[in-house]
Amino acid sequence: MSAVSFQNVSKTFATARGELHALKGVSFDIEPGEFFGLLGPNGAGKTTLISILAGLSRASSGRVLVHGADVQADFAQARRCLGVVPQELVFDxxxxxxxxxxxxxxxxxxxxxxxxxxxxxxxxxxxxxxxxxxxxxxxxxxxxxxxAQALVHKPPVIVLDEPTAGVDVELRQTLWAFVSRLNKQGSTVLLTTHYLEEAEALCNRIAMLKLGQVVALDKTSELLKQAVATQLCFKTDQALPPALAAQARVTGRVVRLPAQDAAAVERLLAQLREQGIAVEDIEIRKADLEDVFLDLMAGHPEASA
Structure with missing residues (x-):
């Protein structure tokens, strides 16, 4: 029996502009003891899916089961199996x-x-x-x-909806150490986060949503294999030439360029020298989950239909 089962879940909201399809036939299972990541950009449907799982919202169609209990037909049993940490700070x-x-x-x-x-x-x-x-x-x-409130009844399934948003490093380390210990003891964990390095480090398997549809579902290790093997990373204060800018990922002064092998790295460095681009802190690194995520979100145009 799956710890959590989403079965063809759809959710439609009525708006002034017509119907908004927040979820479109989402289906996947989370097995007992998994540390599972649910990723996607803002508006992808993550929080809507969590709300349906927690019984706070009703699916337009489809079913959600928690340890075999339907979250609507057998709400009390399903809720006893869940510990949900919401995004919002709600307290008495x-x-x-x-x-x-x-x-x-x-x-x-x-x-x-x-x-x-x-x-x-x-x-x-x-x-x-x-x-x-x-x-x-x-x-x-x-x-x-x-x-602590989410865990106080010792639920077998722990749902963490952006638990480290806006918190300090100490809390992140404390939280992940404690939750990882519970996971090793058998608890199932479902995590949504925008910190992809956390998902890569913690999650055994990941589903990615875009505009209410699942666009990727696999083991974290398999998803990472889809990324470019290596990248050339460096810092610069100068603008890149158009040919390199088109393929670069730039965060402030940090530039990442895809480089399949050593020869590609040499070609990129030669282009930078030819253009007079001064660089520092050069390193070769493996692609990470953020690279996979950005590639997947840039693709799948059918998800916007």
Missing amino acids: PFFNVREALRFQSGYFGIQRNDDWIDELLDGLGLTDKANANMRQLSGGMKRRVLV
């Missing part, structure tokens, strides 16, 4: 951290849950904030509490 300003976690436990009928609560507080670096009112916490600390 009248309780301290420990009280908030105790109340969350009560929603699932769990009493005397303090041992697990203490473990969550320790694992997420919240022990010294246990008696602090939620209003007193920083944004990063509030996000840690959201993670």
Whole structure:
């Protein structure tokens, strides 16, 4: 039995301009114990799909199952199997951290849950904030509490919707260390993120969405094989000549150019010298998930139909 099964899921919204097809027949399964990534640009349908999974939105057609329980027909059972960390910072300003976690436990009928609560507080670096009112916490600390609330009933499936958006490096490391430990202990994790280096490092398998459709679904290692084998990377303050600019990926001063082999690297460097382009910090690196992602998003014109 799959941990999560999306079966031909479609979602249509009525707008002033007509129907908006947010999801178009999305189908894939997530197996128990997987660390699964769901990637896509803004507007791809990721949050809509997560909302349907969590029972916050109803699919126009198709089914979603969590450990065999339909999220609509058997909502209570499906919800007990899910721990969802939302994008938004939502909290009750009248309780301290420990009280908030105790109340969350009560929603699932769990009493005397303090041992697990203490473990969550320790694992997420919240022990010294246990008696602090939620209003007193920083944004990063509030996000840690959201993670703890999602895990307080020990769900077998953990859904992380942009969990590290706008948080510091320390929280990211703390969060991923704790979630990775739960994953190794058997928990299934579904992650949506715009930090593709996180997805590459953490996820065994990845689905990519574009305009409500799945445009890629494979093991992370297989997706990486689709990318150009190597790249020439360097920094420069000068504009590239048009021929190189057309194939370059530029982020500030950092330039990446595809280079299949050593001969290609030599040709690129020769072109730069001929054009008088001063470069620094030259390195040869392997293509990463971001390269695959950008290639896939640039393609698949049928997804916009």
